Amino acid sequence: MSLHKYRNVPPRASALLESLRGMGYSIETAIADVIDNSISAQAENISITFHWAHNQSYIAILDDGNGMNEANLEKAMKLGEISAISKRKEDDLGRFGLGLKTASFSQCRSLTVSSITKESGFQCFRWDLDLLASQTDGSWLLIEGPIEQDKFKQEPLIKQNRGTLVLWDRLDRAFPSNITEQYFLDAIDSVQKHLSMIFHRFIEDADISISINNHKISSWDPFAKGHLAKTWATSSTKLVNGNGARIECHVLPKLEMLTTKEAKELEGVNGWKEHQGFYVYRNKRLLVPGSWLRLGDSHQWKQDDINSLVRIQLDIGNLCDEEWKVDIIKSKVTPPHSIRESLVRYASEARKRAQQTNKRNITRNLNISELTQASIWNCTSDNHYVIDRQHVAVVALNEQLSNIAPLSLLLSLIEKQRPIQRMWVNEPSEELKAKPISEPSREMHELLKVMYKNMISRKGMSHSEAIRKLNETSPFQQYPELISKLEET
CATH class of the missing domain: 3.30.565.10 (Histidine kinase-like ATPase, C-terminal domain)
Incomplete structure (x- = not known):
C-alpha cells in the first residue's frame, strides 16, 4: 500500500x-x-x-x-x-x-x-x-x-x-x-x-x-519530376540505420531551360532560396518544405543562392516521430544521429552538382572576351590569378612607355584584387574566403611611393589630402602604418 x-x-x-x-x-x-x-x-x-x-x-x-x-x-x-x-x-x-x-x-x-x-x-x-x-x-x-x-x-x-x-x-x-x-x-x-x-x-x-x-487545388511538384532539362537526380534509396527512411536527391533544371510559367511554379511560395534543401515527408505528408536541418560538413549549411537548385526528398514513417522529434505543428524535425553522416554525404554530392550547374550559368553571363584563350588572366597551378605579361594589350602598352616600372607595379596591384566570378567558376567545391591581410611586400612599398608622388606632383594634392586618399583606397587602407611613413614632398 x-x-x-x-x-x-x-x-x-x-x-x-x-x-x-x-x-x-x-x-x-x-x-x-x-x-x-x-x-x-x-x-x-x-x-x-x-x-x-x-x-x-x-x-x-x-x-x-x-x-x-x-x-x-x-x-x-x-x-x-x-x-x-x-x-x-x-x-x-x-x-x-x-x-x-x-x-x-x-x-x-x-x-x-x-x-x-x-x-x-x-x-x-x-x-x-x-x-x-x-x-x-x-x-x-x-x-x-x-x-x-x-x-x-x-x-x-x-x-x-x-x-x-x-x-x-x-x-x-x-x-x-x-x-x-x-x-x-x-x-x-x-x-x-x-x-x-x-x-x-x-x-x-x-x-x-x-x-x-x-x-x-492542384499539386505543387517541388522536384520537377519528369522534366527533360533536369541536370541530376538519384533514385529512391533506403538509408542504412534509418529505420525505413528513404532519400532521393534532385538538382532542378537551370532557369534558362524553364519557361516563365515553369520557373514561377518551381519557385514555390517561399522563393528559390528558402525552398532549397531537405523536404521531409511523413507518410507522404510534407513536414519540412526545404531546410538543411542544421546539418553540414564542417559547419551548418545556410540557405544561399549557389545551392538554390538542390531539393532532397526524405521519407520517414510515423513510427519514427519520437526518433525524429517531430513537433506538434508538424513543421520541424531533427534527424537522429544514426543517419546524420549519411544525410550529409548525400546532400554534399547534390550541393556539389548544383554549384557546378549554377556556376556554369554565371559563366554564360561573363564577358565573352574574359573566357577566351586570350584572356588577360592566367591561373597558376595553385589557383592564383596573375596578369599575363605577354597579353597583346600589355605588350602594346609596354612598347609605348619609356619606363615600364610603374606599369609593372600597377599590374601587381590589380593581381591583388581577386577576380571572384572567374574563381567561382573554377573552384566549384570550395567556398571563397577573403585571405588574411599579409605583411606589405616590397612592391607595395614602391607602389605607394609612386601613387603618393603622382597625387602630389600631378594632381596637386597636399600631403594630408594624399594620405587621407590612400587610407580610403583599396588595398592600401590595409596598411595604415606604411602610409603614415610616407615623407612629405
Missing part, C-alpha cells in the same frame, strides 16, 4: 485552452492539421469553405471519410485522448491527440464538429471558449449539438450523408474584427498555395481531392 497521499488537480479549462491558442499555428498550418484527420479517416474529397460576413465570417472543412459515432466523436473532442507514444496505424497522420483542437482554437473561439456514419447517423459536439471562461469552477463543458441559428451550416454534411464537418466560428485570431474582405481573399490564396505544397503527393497520386470554395 502506498504511503503517499494524492490530489487530483485538473487544469482550469478556460486557462489551459487560452494558453494552447498561442502554440504558433498560422491559418495555413491549422487547416492542414485538420485535413490530416480527414486523410486518416480515408476521405477522398475534402471541401473547404471560406464564408465572408465581417464578424460573422466562418470557415468549414468537410470530408467524405469514415465519420465517427457518438463515442468516437466525444473522444476526438477531448484533449490528449490518445497518447503521443501510443502505437498508431501506418497511415495515421496524427500524433499528439491535440491537432484538431489546438489548430482550431488557434483561429477561432467556437469549434463545432459534426459527423455522420451509416450506423449512428448525425452526431455533433461543440467547444465554446467564452462559455468555458464563464465557468467559475473551471468545468470542461462540451456542448451537444450545433448552434440553433447556425443549423444551415450543417446542410452540406447532411446532404452528403457521410463524413465529418469541422466548423470554425468567431474567427478572432484568424480574422480580427478590423480586417477587410481583401485580407480575407488573400488568406484564401495563401491557404491554397500551402495545401498545394503540403499535400502535393496525395493530390498527384489521386488519393484525395481538395477544393476551396468549389475551386479544386
Whole structure:
C-alpha cells in the first residue's frame, strides 16, 4: 500500500485552452492539421469553405471519410485522448491527440464538429471558449449539438450523408474584427498555395481531392519530376540505420531551360532560396518544405543562392516521430544521429552538382572576351590569378612607355584584387574566403611611393589630402602604418 497521499488537480479549462491558442499555428498550418484527420479517416474529397460576413465570417472543412459515432466523436473532442507514444496505424497522420483542437482554437473561439456514419447517423459536439471562461469552477463543458441559428451550416454534411464537418466560428485570431474582405481573399490564396505544397503527393497520386470554395487545388511538384532539362537526380534509396527512411536527391533544371510559367511554379511560395534543401515527408505528408536541418560538413549549411537548385526528398514513417522529434505543428524535425553522416554525404554530392550547374550559368553571363584563350588572366597551378605579361594589350602598352616600372607595379596591384566570378567558376567545391591581410611586400612599398608622388606632383594634392586618399583606397587602407611613413614632398 502506498504511503503517499494524492490530489487530483485538473487544469482550469478556460486557462489551459487560452494558453494552447498561442502554440504558433498560422491559418495555413491549422487547416492542414485538420485535413490530416480527414486523410486518416480515408476521405477522398475534402471541401473547404471560406464564408465572408465581417464578424460573422466562418470557415468549414468537410470530408467524405469514415465519420465517427457518438463515442468516437466525444473522444476526438477531448484533449490528449490518445497518447503521443501510443502505437498508431501506418497511415495515421496524427500524433499528439491535440491537432484538431489546438489548430482550431488557434483561429477561432467556437469549434463545432459534426459527423455522420451509416450506423449512428448525425452526431455533433461543440467547444465554446467564452462559455468555458464563464465557468467559475473551471468545468470542461462540451456542448451537444450545433448552434440553433447556425443549423444551415450543417446542410452540406447532411446532404452528403457521410463524413465529418469541422466548423470554425468567431474567427478572432484568424480574422480580427478590423480586417477587410481583401485580407480575407488573400488568406484564401495563401491557404491554397500551402495545401498545394503540403499535400502535393496525395493530390498527384489521386488519393484525395481538395477544393476551396468549389475551386479544386492542384499539386505543387517541388522536384520537377519528369522534366527533360533536369541536370541530376538519384533514385529512391533506403538509408542504412534509418529505420525505413528513404532519400532521393534532385538538382532542378537551370532557369534558362524553364519557361516563365515553369520557373514561377518551381519557385514555390517561399522563393528559390528558402525552398532549397531537405523536404521531409511523413507518410507522404510534407513536414519540412526545404531546410538543411542544421546539418553540414564542417559547419551548418545556410540557405544561399549557389545551392538554390538542390531539393532532397526524405521519407520517414510515423513510427519514427519520437526518433525524429517531430513537433506538434508538424513543421520541424531533427534527424537522429544514426543517419546524420549519411544525410550529409548525400546532400554534399547534390550541393556539389548544383554549384557546378549554377556556376556554369554565371559563366554564360561573363564577358565573352574574359573566357577566351586570350584572356588577360592566367591561373597558376595553385589557383592564383596573375596578369599575363605577354597579353597583346600589355605588350602594346609596354612598347609605348619609356619606363615600364610603374606599369609593372600597377599590374601587381590589380593581381591583388581577386577576380571572384572567374574563381567561382573554377573552384566549384570550395567556398571563397577573403585571405588574411599579409605583411606589405616590397612592391607595395614602391607602389605607394609612386601613387603618393603622382597625387602630389600631378594632381596637386597636399600631403594630408594624399594620405587621407590612400587610407580610403583599396588595398592600401590595409596598411595604415606604411602610409603614415610616407615623407612629405
